[in-house]
Amino acid sequence: MKVLVPVKRVVDYNVKVRVKSDQTGVELANIKMSMNPFDEIAVEEAIRLKEKGIATEVVVVSIGVQQCTETLRTALAMGADRGILVQTDVTTESLAVAKVLAKIAAEEAPGLIILGKQAIDDDANQTGQMLAGLLGWAQGTFASKVDPQGDTVNVTREIDGGLETVALKLPAIVTTDLRLNEPRYASLPNIMKAKSKPIANKTPADYGVDMTPRLTTLKVTEPAKRQAGIKVKSVDELVAKLKEMGAVA
């Protein structure tokens, strides 16, 4: 079984993002970029499936600017087998990404597509679901356990009430939650090897997808600054204050 893992290049999670002065977005120039952490979990899961002999090949795909090659190399250094770069300079919106991925899925015919449940830049949490819709495949989102059995996969999902396990017919879509696994650090020999693993260069046009953004961002602003609090001396005073503010009845 082939496993396809889409990986997104996002602002590194350690970076404190700043809003651009013209409020059109956040500052991205010359800022450390890394693989979306949920996607790292997806790559790790795919590699583990390969190590268990369940997956035969792990293909990673990134859609975005030329530098997404670095993100692909990171995945290759972790242990993925080959990469596909779909190069575009436009803002990547979930639906357009899902459409490109659907075309790639048709070409590559993977048994599983494992995506991060969301990307930490726009937190959309919908690409995997849209992709499942476009392909008409089953989906297991927010996975904390992925267990393929023959032509099905059991996916344990993290839901509000606890854990839910669903059995999906393959091919299927899985999106990863934080507790699925702890991604490995790329080893030095694998970083060296990743250099010579193939990356195919494509464009959205190759897949007949128009990625022109459909959303217009009106304005991006910083979250409101936290106001200074007040200190209370006792629980009674706290309750009184809360009542005063109308926070409790």
Add this chain to the structure above:
Amino acid sequence: MPFYRAPVKDTLFVLEAVAGLYNQSHVPGFEAVSPDLVEAVLNEGGKFCAEVLAPLNLPGDQQGCTRHPDGSVTAPDGFKAAYKAFCDGGWGGLIASEHHGGQGLPYTIGAVMQEFIAASNMAFGMYPGLSEGAQAAIEVVGSPEQKAKWLPNMVQGRWTGTMNLTEPHCGTDLGLIRTRAEPNADGSYAITGTKIFISAGEHDLSENIIHLVLAKTPGAPDSVKGISLFIVPKFIVHDDGSLGARNAVSCGSIEHKMGIHGNATCVMNYDGATGYMLGEEMKGLAAMFIMMNAARLGVGIQGLAQADAAYQNAVEYAKGRLQGRSLTGPKNPEGKADPIIVHPDVRRMLMDARAFTEAMRALVLWGAIRVDLSRKAPDAAEREMADNLISLLTPVIKGYGTDRGYEVATNCQQVLGGHGYIAEWGMEQFVRDARIAMIYEGTNGIQALDLVGRKLGAKGGRGTQAWLSLVGSDLAAAAADDRLAFLTAPLGKALADVQAGIMWLLQNGMANPDNAGAGATAFMRMLGHAALGHMWLKMAMASQAALDAGTTDPDFHTAKLITARYFAARVLPETASLRAQLEAGADVVMALPEAMF
């Protein structure tokens, strides 16, 4: 809890613009070294250091190492697992030859990783660090059989190595060594004696520990000329590579000390332990110096590393801590006070730190390329030139680098005020850890003496001449650009001070060697300032060129030029007073009779 982020971006800039890493494709081992690969290695290596090693630094310091009643020693919690992850990741074999299972990358890349490792956890880094030194000695002087027997497991990290020079009565003066090596019938030796202060002498990270021990064979002269070097394993290794009996070497105790608590500093007792001679008899010190030179660079890197770790945390704190108002009116009017980074005196400490760390990193990596060239350049003249330069600068990188690294760490501690003194912020640990780097691997006093007594005049002063003319030609190249006059003028003066200092030493050091001894430390600092000034010149030229070419990262290069300006205006002028100190001569230093102390 302090944090650490590997300075990958600055390092990549230095590797390209100052060290010229990508212009060495004529050198074996550099063919495959592309910017992409280096960036990937440093990003992943830096991430490992920041996420795995750095979080163990403070707890490792607080817990320290433990010696158990049976003489075994355990490193702090988490070190063993981190060490396994380090080895599984192949990081221990970064520069080791592919022949022994390493990756064969340039020493320069290894030097970068040494910085990242030491900055995230210096005590941890010493376990693989000393092992790398021991491997280097075996690689250079070992017989083919010895290399095959010891190196592969050491490269993998399953076995670690140590350096055993120091004894209770002898540290600097190794001629006093008493440890004895008596020949056995089978060609091995029985080693007997006590070594002290042996870093990583006993611990639980590796399956075997390979001690490299200096000792004297029977009848050997009672001086450094009588010293031989021996391999003494903790466990005897059979010919098939399996581990045999425990050798007669044991850890008598571990020291309680100021810093690097996570690294075991051991008293090692050799009671007729089986050892194997490494290299030629009575050439032990020369063999040891193979690893010593690399080790001295490594210690200089520790100075840089502690300074940078401290700097990163000081900046973070200075931006967040609200205290007092700016002298020129509120900068944070909505708050009750301004962040302390507005205060010029806090800025002074941060700028001092940054002006040091960035240029020191450049000097280390510029030097590291010379190490690679001295070992591997195809052309003998290029090898020799590189060797002359790095020989001259090794005591500077070690001595000056760790003196200043410690100063910077202390100043960064100062930025945190009282919190800098409190353990949980980690700043006092950086200072304590930085302190040892000025002492071991040859005290900084000895580095200064090595510089003035040996290196300046080595090979008729060829290294010195080469370095002076390199700085001179870079100054000449920059002279046309008025925009760099802020730096070329003070650097020219500093260089003149260094040259005058050399002349003074030539004229006065011969007549009275105490003149050289009394001024050595001042001279080393003067040369260090000038060497960093040279690095600032190289960086300023590269950054100015990048700005002229419309770089996509103007902030980075503008910051370089601003920091260069600070260094030129506030640090370089110190060479004049250092020169005055030097030229004051030995008399003022030695005049007070010993009895009057």
